[in-house]
Amino acid sequence: MSEGAIAITGIGVISPYGAGLESMQSALLAGRCCLEPCSGYYPGFAGSVAAVRDLPRVEFRADFRLSRTDHLAVLAGQDALISLGGRCAGLTDAGVVMATTVAGLSEIEPEIVHDPAGWYRRGGLARAASYPVAHVADALGESLGVSGPRCAVTVACASGAMSIALAANMLLDGVADVMLAGGSDALCPFTLSGFGALQALDASPCRPFDKSRAGLNLGEGAAVLVIETFQHAWARHAPIFAMLRGWAMTNDAYHPTAPHEQGAGLAACMTSAMGMAHTRPDDIGYVNAHGTGTPLNDAAETKAYEAAFRHRSRPIPVSSTKSYFGHCLGAAGALEAAVTICAIRAGALFPTLRLSDPIDSPAVDWLRDAPRRQPLPLAMSVSAGFGGSNAALIFGEAAV
Amino acid sequence: MTANAPAIIGIGSVTPYGVLAGPIVPGPLQPRPIAAWPVAGVRWAYLVEPFRATDAVPGLKTRRLDRLSVWSLVAASLAVRDAGLDLGQVDRSRAAVVFGTCLGCIELTEAFFRGAANHGWQGTDPILFPETLGNAPASHVARCLDLRGPNITVGSKGWAAECALLHAASLLRHGQADLAVVLAGDTLTRASYEWYEAAGWLADDSGFIPSEGVTAVVLMAGRTPHSYATVSAGQFASSPEPVSRGLGDAGGLLRLVLSLSAAKGPGSRPMELP
Numbered sequence: 001m002s003e004g005a006i007a008i009t010g011i012g013v014i015s016p017y018g019a020g021l022e023s024m025q026s027a028l029l030a031g032r033c034c035l036e037p038c039s040g041y042y043p044g045f046a047g048s049v050a051a052v053r054d055l056p057r058v059e060f061r062a063d064f065r066l067s068r069t070d071h072l073a074v075l076a077g078q079d080a081l082i083s084l085g086g087r088c089a090g091l092t093d094a095g096v097v098m099a100t101t102v103a104g105l106s107e108i109e110p111e112i113v114h115d116p117a118g119w120y121r122r123g124g125l126a127r128a129a130s131y132p133v134a135h136v137a138d139a140l141g142e143s144l145g146v147s148g149p150r151c152a153v154t155v156a157c158a159s160g161a162m163s164i165a166l167a168a169n170m171l172l173d174g175v176a177d178v179m180l181a182g183g184s185d186a187l188c189p190f191t192l193s194g195f196g197a198l199q200a201l202d203a204s205p206c207r208p209f210d211k212s213r214a215g216l217n218l219g220e221g222a223a224v225l226v227i228e229t230f231q232h233a234w235a236r237h238a239p240i241f242a243m244l245r246g247w248a249m250t251n252d253a254y255h256p257t258a259p260h261e262q263g264a265g266l267a268a269c270m271t272s273a274m275g276m277a278h279t280r281p282d283d284i285g286y287v288n289a290h291g292t293g294t295p296l297n298d299a300a301e302t303k304a305y306e307a308a309f310r311h312r313s314r315p316i317p318v319s320s321t322k323s324y325f326g327h328c329l330g331a332a333g334a335l336e337a338a339v340t341i342c343a344i345r346a347g348a349l350f351p352t353l354r355l356s357d358p359i360d361s362p363a364v365d366w367l368r369d370a371p372r373r374q375p376l377p378l379a380m381s382v383s384a385g386f387g388g389s390n391a392a393l394i395f396g397e398a399a400v
Numbered sequence: 401m402t403a404n405a406p407a408i409i410g411i412g413s414v415t416p417y418g419v420l421a422g423p424i425v426p427g428p429l430q431p432r433p434i435a436a437w438p439v440a441g442v443r444w445a446y447l448v449e450p451f452r453a454t455d456a457v458p459g460l461k462t463r464r465l466d467r468l469s470v471w472s473l474v475a476a477s478l479a480v481r482d483a484g485l486d487l488g489q490v491d492r493s494r495a496a497v498v499f500g501t502c503l504g505c506i507e508l509t510e511a512f513f514r515g516a517a518n519h520g521w522q523g524t525d526p527i528l529f530p531e532t533l534g535n536a537p538a539s540h541v542a543r544c545l546d547l548r549g550p551n552i553t554v555g556s557k558g559w560a561a562e563c564a565l566l567h568a569a570s571l572l573r574h575g576q577a578d579l580a581v582v583l584a585g586d587t588l589t590r591a592s593y594e595w596y597e598a599a600g601w602l603a604d605d606s607g608f609i610p611s612e613g614v615t616a617v618v619l620m621a622g623r624t625p626h627s628y629a630t631v632s633a634g635q636f637a638s639s640p641e642p643v644s645r646g647l648g649d650a651g652g653l654l655r656l657v658l659s660l661s662a663a664k665g666p667g668s669r670p671m672e673l674p
Contacts, residue, residue: 044521101533105509110517113510116591120598128595132502133534133555151556151563154504154534162552169570193521194512194529248576249550250493251542257530265548268493386530387539389551 006168006244007233008395009087010226012080012182013338014072016050016219016325019079024335025342028350029371033324035205035217038192045192047201050219050326060143067104067130068186068220070139072331076182076222077140084226089236094226095148095176097167098137099159099183101330103152104130106188136184140224148176156385157290158249159183160223160333161393165247167227177232183334184222191218191329198257206293206327207354208320209302209366216292219326223334240398242341245378246277252388258296259384263304266290266390270308270382273392279378281312284394286349286367286379288340291320292327297384298359304382306363315365317372323353333383333391340381340395347375406572406580407627408617410483411657414471414585415613416446419456421478423628426658431609437590443597445588446611464527465540466505467587468614472537473544475616476581480545483618484625485579487545496549496577497538500556500564500584500653504534507589537614541581549577560584561652565619569631572621579621584653585614615653628660 013020016034017027027034035048042049058074060066066074081088107127112119120128129135133152141150149170153163160183167181195201195218202215233240250272252265259266274281290301309316321339328335343349349372358366376397383391410422417424431444453462453470457477462470476497480487487495509532515524530536535553542551550571556563561584568580586592588610596602596610619631 108513110513112591113514113517116594117598120595125595125598132557133504134502134557134560138557151554151560151567154553154555155538155551156533156535166552166554166567166570169567169574169576172574173570189516189521190512193516193524194526194532196522197524197526197529199526249552251497251539251548251551253492253542253546253548255543256536256539268548385535386533387535387551388542389535389539 004172005230006171006227007230008225008227008241008244008341009233009238010080010083011241011338011341012076012078012083012224013335014052014075014079015221015335016052019075021083021338021342025346028321028324028339028342029346029348031353033205033353035326041187042189042192047203048205048217049187050217051187052220064142065126065130066139067107069100069102069104069106069184070130070136072186072220072222073098073136073140073184074143076184076224077144077180080180080224080226081144085239087236087238090178091146093148093176094146094178094180095170096137096141096146096150097153097163097179097181098140099153099163099330099334100133100136100185101154101156101159102185102188102191103133103136105190106186140180146180154330155389156387157329157332158383158385158389158391159330160335161337161381161383161391162249163334164225164337164393165249165391168244168247171227171229178226178228180224181227182222182224183331185220185328185330187218187220200294202293205354206323208291208293208323208352209298209358210355211357211359213293213295213298215294217326219328221328221335222331223338225337242344242398243396244393245396246273246394248272248276248392250390254388257386259300261300263300263307265388266301266304266382266384267307269390269392270304270380273394277394279394281309283378284316284380285376286343287316287318288336288379288381289318289320290382290384291322293322302359302361302364306361309363315363317349317365317367319350319352319367321350336381337393340379344376344379344395344397348373405630405632406569406619406621407624408629409620409624409627410479410485410618411628412475412478412482412616413613413657414448414475415615415654416448416611419451419474421482423660424657444609446609447588448613466508466531466536468505468585469531469537469540471585471614472499472541472583475614476541476545476583479581479616479618485618490579492546493548494578495547496568496571496580497541497547497551498564498568498580498582499538499553500560501534501553502555502560502586503592505532505536506592507587508532510589510591547581559652565631568619572619580619581616582619583614583616586612588612613654615657617653
């Protein structure tokens with residue numbers, strides 16, 4: 001195992017399926033969609049969302065108000081600790097890199113703009129404290145009692161994957177022996193309104209990569225990965241879920257919201273990640289796509305696969321699991337990293353739901369209908385976001 | 401000096417000191433009374449003087465952008481100019497942008513909330529929404545300068561600027577980029593000012609005077625023809641309390657540039673940053 005290899009030794013998840021990686025994996029294997037009418041959660045908003053029901057309470061410092069995004073992050077962090085199976089050595093000094101785009105926006109009310117001072121006096125002051133994105137990293141760190149370096153990443157929908165990439169860089173820099181990396185975002189009226197105004201929401205459950213796709217659905221959740229160098233994990237006999245073999249980040253430098261039409265930035269990102277992992281396109285057995293279901297994203301993303309995997313001997317298997325639990329924004333890349341690791345561990349390639357008439361592409365093997373069972377030594381998770389940012393992560397079996 | 405330590409080769413800034421390419425001449429700075437929103441009595445802050453972005457960077461398009469994005473575009477362009485970089489000779493796919501901020505694009509976030517307050521959540525402005533995202537400034541810099549490498553926006557309580565600088569240096573050290581434009585900044589708005597005030601952080605005897613601005617540096621790997629300093633080492637940290645709240649999270653990079661400027665000008669021997 002190379003010195004640069006990063007081991008994933010713990011995974012915590014809170015998703016619309018509940019807490020735990022197992023609950024998410026079994027739901028994906030069963031093809032269970034958890035998108036529901038938005039009106040049940042946010043009256044006045046149309047379309048479908050995937051919400052986390054009955055959020056369990058967390059005991060926390062009275063002087064540290066948790067936003068819903070913080071709350072999700074803390075629950076995922078606690079689940080990550082459980083996944084370590086009691087092997088928590090070195091965790092006290094662990095660093096934290098958490099991604100978010102919403103952070104404490106859910107705590108702010110529109111009335112703040114008319115009289116900020118009055119809004120703060122009426123209880124807004126405590127709520128505003130969770131507004132900075134850094135608060136999510138602090139909430140996770142404080143709740144778990146870890147005292148290493150902390151930072152937040154906010155790069156739109158590529159945030160969650162980037163947090164894992166940056167935490168891996170920090171491990172290679174020797175900043176900490178163990179890092180907690182992931183993403184968390186809550187549903188809130190601000191984002192529902194924003195994506196609605198952009199006419200980016202599908203009123204029905206989304207259909208990523210289908211010719212009839214009409215937009216995305218928002219979701220919420222959080223995932224936290226415990227990562228460390230392979231040597232560190234080996235030395236402390238930590239069970240390893242999977243290896244992070246390569247990562248890369250790029251930007252389209254093209255448009256504030258639209259992806260590059262040929263997917264050039266995303267293709268370069270995937271190629272760069274494969275270079276770092278010393279893998280060839282034929283070695284990648286599955287790509288967990290960004291696959292939002294918007295007309296522009298999915299077309300550009302398909303072009304990106306055609307470019308990045310053009311030297312492959314057979315089409316690349318691709319699916320979007322946003323068709324199960326929506327687009328969780330800053331948490332998406334972290335949750336989908338967890339899904340990709342599930343696929344490797346279960347030897348199952350999850351299909352895209354509701355994909356009946358896929359985009360024509362000879363380079364892509366669109367996964368649909370039922371999970372495909374096969375050994376999966378290497379898989380990739382890709383993310384992209386507003387502002388043109390892209391991230392790709394390559395995971396491998398622990399034994400590879 | 402650490403071998404091949406990333407070097408700071410260009411500086412640009414939009415701060416209360418002015419709109420500048422290159423070092424900032426440190427000197428006394430007077431706070432100005434706030435006139436941009438209604439205040440009871442007189443309230444003071446170190447503010448960026450209004451300016452036309454195209455005066456600083458001809459041809460720059462900044463319509464309907466948050467001030468933080470506008471200032472980032474200007475500061476980044478000036479830093480590149482100060483570095484003497486011909487971007488046409490640079491592999492732009494290996495040029496990163498790393499931005500540090502505490503509050504992000506709060507001016508247009510407030511504008512978006514205003515739309516919701518006045519017209520309901522169904523009546524918000526679609527053009528505003530993408531500009532409220534924290535990574536909007538960094539993505540505009542990437543698009544304007546055609547920098548296609550990693551594009552990262554980070555926040556960290558009180559030291560987002562230092563965090564951005566360290567992540568950029570890490571990208572260069574690991575060969576994930578050859579060059580990085582590193583920026584840090586925050587703007588002052590009515591909601592943020594009154595937040596500080598409500599929290600008691602502006603108390604006369606023990607408080608601070610709020611400020612705003614964006615500072616940018618160009619960081620380059622390997623041997624460079626000239627540099628202001630090298631980033632030889634650094635340490636990420638967790639901070640239970642803000643350490644530079646008076647300057648927002650622009651503070652770290654601005655203080656760094658001020659210290660560099662006080663110590664030396666370009667062309668002289670690089671100084672190592674601890």
